[in-house]
Amino acid sequence: MAELKTRPTELDVDAYLHSLSSSQKQADALELAALFSRVTQYKARLWGTSIIGYGAYRYRNHSGEHEWLMTGFAARSKNLTLYIMQGFTNFESELSSLGKHKCAKSCLYINKLKDIDMLKLEHLLRRVVDDMHQRYSCYAL
Numbered sequence: 708m709a710e711l712k713t714r715p716t717e718l719d720v721d722a723y724l725h726s727l728s729s730s731q732k733q734a735d736a737l738e739l740a741a742l743f744s745r746v747t748q749y750k751a752r753l754w755g756t757s758i759i760g761y762g763a764y765r766y767r768n769h770s771g772e773h774e775w776l777m778t779g780f781a782a783r784s785k786n787l788t789l790y791i792m793q794g795f796t797n798f799e800s801e802l803s804s805l806g807k808h809k810c811a812k813s814c815l816y817i818n819k820l821k822d823i824d825m826l827k828l829e830h831l832l833r834r835v836v837d838d839m840h841q842r843y844s845c846y847a848l
Contacts, residue, residue: 713755764843
C-alpha cells in the first residue's frame with residue numbers, strides 16, 4: 708500500500724494557530740477552528756505541518772487504501788483553504804450565496820472570512836459533514 712506523505716501528527720493545534728504570523732490570518736483560522744469543531748464534533752488534529760483536520764475516513768484508489776481527513780482547512784499565505792473531500796457538485800446552491808470564493812477539485816479558497824457569509828458557510832459545512840457520513844464510515848482520530 709502506498710503511504711501518503713501528509714498524515715495526522717501529535718503537534719499542538721492551538722500552538723500552531725497562535726503561531727500564524729498575520730493577525731488577520733490568525734483570527735480567521737481561530738474562527739474556522741471553532742466552526743469546524745462545533746459542526747463536526749471531532750477534535751482538531753494537525754495533518755502534516757499545516758492542515759487542521761477533523762475526523763477521518765478510509766478510501767481506495769489506484770495506489771491502494773488510504774486514511775484522510777474528513778474535512779478541514781489550512782491557513783495558507785494567500786488564502787484560507789477549506790477541504791471539501793467529495794467536491795462541490797452537490798453544493799452549488801450553497802456556494803452561489805456564500806460570497807467571494809474560488810473552488811478547485813476539493814478545495815474552497817477564501818481570502819478572508821469577512822468576504823463571505825458565515826451562516827452560509829456553516830450551512831455548507833453541515834451539509835458536507837452529513838454527506839461524508841452518508842458516503843463513508845467517518846471516525847475520530
